[in-house]
Amino acid sequence: MIKPLLWGLFFLLLVLVLQTTVWNVTALWGVKADLVLVLFFFLAVHNNVIPSTLLGFLTGLSLDFITGGTPGYHAFIFTLAGYVLGHWKGKIFFDPLAIPLLLAGFATFYNTIAGFLLSAIFHLGRTFSDYFNFSFLLALILNLVAAPIIWAIFHAIRQRALRSRRGGFDVEN
């Protein structure tokens, strides 16, 4: 359980730092593809419930550190997603295009809706229009464009890790 968790966390943190620095050049009207979100969904759906949930919590916490926003906000959203996605392990057959697109679309909708609900429950001062606006549509499109590429890279690394039998993301917990 520890190995896939650590590997997953390593890749997610790497992507997170890249997303806040070099990835800014790809922003359209200030919106960029959410690489961390999409990659997390791919990782979580390939792991069991406990590593996925822990991975979600740690990734969310890291996002909370880096955003300067409400502490616990991303941790809550990603933990819940990790728990749900962990139950889907082995139940989804991944093709190179359709499933990554569906999962990225679902991830974008989930992140927005969960964020809005959390903001409403905890009175975080965010309104409906802060979540559901032009940026949301643009983020959805960018995530859909990025999803097959992220999937291809993730799949290649995962296959290599599985072949070497020294790690990877599919180790049973």
Added chain:
Amino acid sequence: MRGHGPLRGLVHRYRQGLLTLLLLAISSLMIFFQGTPGVAQPQQIGLALFSTLEGVITGVVSGIGNVITNWSDLVDAKKKLDADEAKLKSLAGVEREVVALKDENARLKEQLAFKTATPYTLLPAQIIAKDPSRVYASFTINQGYLQGVKKDQPVIAYQNNIYGLVGKIQMVGLTTSVVQPILDGNMYVAARFQNSRFEGLVSGKGSNEEALKMSYVEKKAAEEVHLGDLVVTSGLDSLYPEGLLIGRVHSISAKEYETALNIDLEPVISFSQLEYVSVIQRAP
């Protein structure tokens, strides 16, 4: 579950759900107790770690960019050498360098002129990272506690020969800080119209939209406020010095049943082009 008590068996059976509930409870508590010193501290430690890494990556990427540029220049030079045009090539290289230096010089002059033109004690800073999420619009600068940055200090920038309000310091790390821009929906700035002097409250309209709204402006101001009018800080909130430019009036509307005007502003600062900012450390 041989040798285990019934409670332990129960915990083992529902461990996934219990772990999730525990982590969700921790997250909820963090949200609930946001802003209290005990909770803010780990976030600041995390910020210090991540922003150091971000600073390194920004530096490395910039370095790689320079190497690639230099490498391509060298390849060009080699080709020209082969063509026996060494002198011409050298001149072209010098010219490029001069142009780059001129650009840099102009930028630095602009910053210097800005620093001497304002009555504030300023700390120049570079933006090293931007928020990864869509909901928050904060960004990280390369100045922190060690350079004297404090929470809630105003942040301004100089663009197109004018200086305008960017936001305020939201969180201070050791060598970096997070800036909450005025575009953020949770930012409120006491403001007034530069000409008509009517007062109001400026806030962001969302994370990535470069637009602001001004609320609580009396309806009688409608006759004196015009499109393009400048809005400045009023200084009444004691956070921002008086007279800092915020934006220009973009649209004015009023509903019959409301007592105040709805005014949309266009910020004077183009946030998507922002590279350098200045932290006001002391106002006159």
